[in-house]
Amino acid sequence: MTSTPVIQTRDLTKSYGSAAAVRGLNLSVEPNCITAFLGQNGAGKSTTIKMLLGLVRPSSGEGTVLGMRITDAEENREMRRKVAYVAENKPLYGYMTVEQTIRFVSSFYTDWRADIASKLLNEYKLPPQRKVKSLSKGMRTKLALLLALARRPELLILDEPSEGLDPVGIEHLLQMLVALAADGVTIFFSSHQIAEVERVADHICILDNGRLLVNASLDELRQSYRRIDLVFPVPPPEREFQIVGVERIESKGHEMRVFASKNAEAVVERAHNLNAVSVEVAPVALREIFLETVKEN
Amino acid sequence: MLWYKVWLETRSRFLTSLATLTIFSAVFVHHAEGLQRPEWTAAYNRLLYITQQYIVVMWILAVILLGMGGIVREKATGASSLTLSLPVSRALLLGVHVGVGALEAIILAVVPWTGIFLVSSHAGMPILISQVEFYVLLLVAGGLVYFAMAILVSCLVEGEYTAPAVAFGLVFLTTIVFDAWLRPLNLWRLVTGDFCLDRHTYLLSGRFPWLGALACCSVAGVMLLVSVRVMKRREF
Numbered sequence: 001m002t003s004t005p006v007i008q009t010r011d012l013t014k015s016y017g018s019a020a021a022v023r024g025l026n027l028s029v030e031p032n033c034i035t036a037f038l039g040q041n042g043a044g045k046s047t048t049i050k051m052l053l054g055l056v057r058p059s060s061g062e063g064t065v066l067g068m069r070i071t072d073a074e075e076n077r078e079m080r081r082k083v084a085y086v087a088e089n090k091p092l093y094g095y096m097t098v099e100q101t102i103r104f105v106s107s108f109y110t111d112w113r114a115d116i117a118s119k120l121l122n123e124y125k126l127p128p129q130r131k132v133k134s135l136s137k138g139m140r141t142k143l144a145l146l147l148a149l150a151r152r153p154e155l156l157i158l159d160e161p162s163e164g165l166d167p168v169g170i171e172h173l174l175q176m177l178v179a180l181a182a183d184g185v186t187i188f189f190s191s192h193q194i195a196e197v198e199r200v201a202d203h204i205c206i207l208d209n210g211r212l213l214v215n216a217s218l219d220e221l222r223q224s225y226r227r228i229d230l231v232f233p234v235p236p237p238e239r240e241f242q243i244v245g246v247e248r249i250e251s252k253g254h255e256m257r258v259f260a261s262k263n264a265e266a267v268v269e270r271a272h273n274l275n276a277v278s279v280e281v282a283p284v285a286l287r288e289i290f291l292e293t294v295k296e297n
Numbered sequence: 298m299l300w301y302k303v304w305l306e307t308r309s310r311f312l313t314s315l316a317t318l319t320i321f322s323a324v325f326v327h328h329a330e331g332l333q334r335p336e337w338t339a340a341y342n343r344l345l346y347i348t349q350q351y352i353v354v355m356w357i358l359a360v361i362l363l364g365m366g367g368i369v370r371e372k373a374t375g376a377s378s379l380t381l382s383l384p385v386s387r388a389l390l391l392g393v394h395v396g397v398g399a400l401e402a403i404i405l406a407v408v409p410w411t412g413i414f415l416v417s418s419h420a421g422m423p424i425l426i427s428q429v430e431f432y433v434l435l436l437v438a439g440g441l442v443y444f445a446m447a448i449l450v451s452c453l454v455e456g457e458y459t460a461p462a463v464a465f466g467l468v469f470l471t472t473i474v475f476d477a478w479l480r481p482l483n484l485w486r487l488v489t490g491d492f493c494l495d496r497h498t499y500l501l502s503g504r505f506p507w508l509g510a511l512a513c514c515s516v517a518g519v520m521l522l523v524s525v526r527v528m529k530r531r532e533f
Binding site: 050053054055056057073077078080081083085087089091092093094095096099103104105107108109143147 | 298301302305306308371374375376377378379381382384385387399463531532533
């Protein structure tokens with residue numbers, strides 16, 4: 001059975017003058033998954049999220065969130081009822097107190113859960129009467145997260161959610177994300193903290209220069225990406241390993257390191273044919289996959 | 298709850314303006330006590346007319362400040378993402394900003410004149426209520442153009458200081474330009490009561506300029522509609 005994607009874009013493009021922030025993005029986010037959206041600064045992650053939420057108009061292409069068109073103002077407004085969003089800079093109103101902020105935001109959502117809000121308020125040790133402008137960055141992040149997590153949205157979009165949180169706060173957040181996903185909430189989040197992503201994400205999207213380079217499940221990536229270290233009595237030319245799936249080759253004396261996104265078996269076979277004296281195949285961590293992907297691009 | 302947000306956002310500006318205008322009204326009454334002479338009526342009415350000039354200046358400053366803010370200002374502070382992620386239309390966001398701001402502007406017009414009326418009556422120097430109504434109506438009807446212009450500027454210009462500077466500049470410029478070349482259309486003269494003033498008695502006389510007031514409301518309405526269009530098309 002094929003489930004309808006929660007987020008789907010087709011050739012979504014956003015240009016600012018001659019500079020393209022997002023180029024022909026074809027994204028598909030499956031329901032009940034935690035999808036991580038990775039990319040360097042300026043890769044187009046935040047622009048993509050803003051297009052999904054109707055904050056920015058696409059230059060071309062189209063997209064849907066929960067089946068509603070992102071470019072239709074009415075559908076987009078309806079969609080926002082079912083989506084919780086925490087922006088990168090954790091925007092809040094400095095002139096409101098913590099309590100006023102919670103009361104204000106909660107009034108817009110029928111899925112607001114006062115019990116969870118109260119629980120998080122205590123856990124995060126947020127002072128209800130304190131003005132938001134006098135909160136520390138970490139506390140502001142916690143309040144922004146509270147506003148999103150105290151609901152039962154169908155989709156939770158988080159842009160750099162752990163930024164500003166201490167290790168305890170990060171741990172708590174990750175546990176919350178996993179629990180929400182288990183509860184049927186689809187989570188789409190961008191992050192630079194790859195170790196965190198690797199802990200919770202089911203699916204990985206890597207964006208670079210506005211282009212989607214990787215869109216696969218974490219398990220698929222772990223299974224297909226390999227680092228192969230080879231030692232030869234007489235080093236062969238690198239072109240011998242330029243086969244499908246090989247992303248990068250590094251040679252140093254008699255040693256050669258091949259980084260393959262797939263087809264590792266073919267690389268090993270070729271190495272044996274070229275009389276390699278040592279062949280070591282190792283799995284690749286997500287950090288390395290990310291770095292290799294954006295470096296290659 | 299949007300009105301609550303706008304109130305929290307604007308209340309310090311509103312209350313400061315209200316306090317300033319109230320203090321000014323008290324100063325007026327205090328000054329008026331020195332006019333207890335046989336020929337005081339004309340001088341007193343002239344003082345009322347001059348008072349309206351000062352109230353208009355302060356009121357315009359206040360409504361321009363009240364018109365500032367909103368989503369574009371929030372873009373500069375980063376809070377627009379939170380506002381725009383709420384399940385409400387941009388038109389409604391702007392509409393509530395306009396509604397609360399307009400109500401505050403009306404209160405700022407009514408309170409000082411009510412204060413002057415009450416304190417003057419109490420001090421034995423009663424003012425004709427029709428004169429007070431005339432001044433307040435002129436201020437509100439004509440002055441809404443200034444408020445609408447402030448809203449429009451706040452939708453077009455982002456900077457915290459740039460937007461009010463542009464709005465104040467426009468008020469200053471249009472007043473000078475209209476006074477030099479299009480005096481009958483000079484809004485400033487309409488709002489201050491200059492067009493309706495009897496120079497002998499210093500009373501506002503004749504019929505209320507309903508046509509002028511209607512024209513002002515129409516211009517304000519057009520500016521607000523343009524603001525909604527700008528807001529709908531704007532990217533954040």
